[in-house]
Amino acid sequence: MIESLSDQEIMNVVSNSVIGRLGCHADATTYVVPISFAYDSGYIYARSFEGMKVKMMRQNPEVCFQVDEMQSMADWKSVIMWGTFEELEKKADREMGLKILLSRILPNVSSETVKFTPEWPFASENLSEIEGIVFRIRIREMSGRMEKPNADLFKNW
Numbered sequence: 044m045i046e047s048l049s050d051q052e053i054m055n056v057v058s059n060s061v062i063g064r065l066g067c068h069a070d071a072t073t074y075v076v077p078i079s080f081a082y083d084s085g086y087i088y089a090r091s092f093e094g095m096k097v098k099m100m101r102q103n104p105e106v107c108f109q110v111d112e113m114q115s116m117a118d119w120k121s122v123i124m125w126g127t128f129e130e131l132e133k134k135a136d137r138e139m140g141l142k143i144l145l146s147r148i149l150p151n152v153s154s155e156t157v158k159f160t161p162e163w164p165f166a167s168e169n170l171s172e173i174e175g176i177v178f179r180i181r182i183r184e185m186s187g188r189m190e191k192p193n194a195d196l197f198k199n200w
Contacts, residue, residue: 048120048187056112056122056187057082061147066107069099081147087180088143097176100128106180120189126182140177
């Protein structure tokens, strides 16, 4: 049975996720792409390079963002958010965004199977030297749904 998530359940799904799908639209084209991110105080923070999604978000800053927890096709939680793209161009804002990303993403990648390279997670310890575009999405609305297996459906089979 599909049910709505409570506000707390929505926050748990978002806070426990590091990969989400960003949806943007410009010039009659819709583009959805997975990105790594960090959530903090009503904002999704991310880093990218020049490309289609950045170009589209600059043109139309209204975006959609989705995260999920999938156990199976009948056991999942999904959260969708709507918000506004904001490019962080000032040095202090950019460094704040990078710190939020580092504090959220690095604990999840520090294992024996992760191979750090000069480009990952960031090419420099000096945040002002890190290349790319740092941005955030100011979330204005969130909605969540879930489905749990219903054992009663199958007990007479």
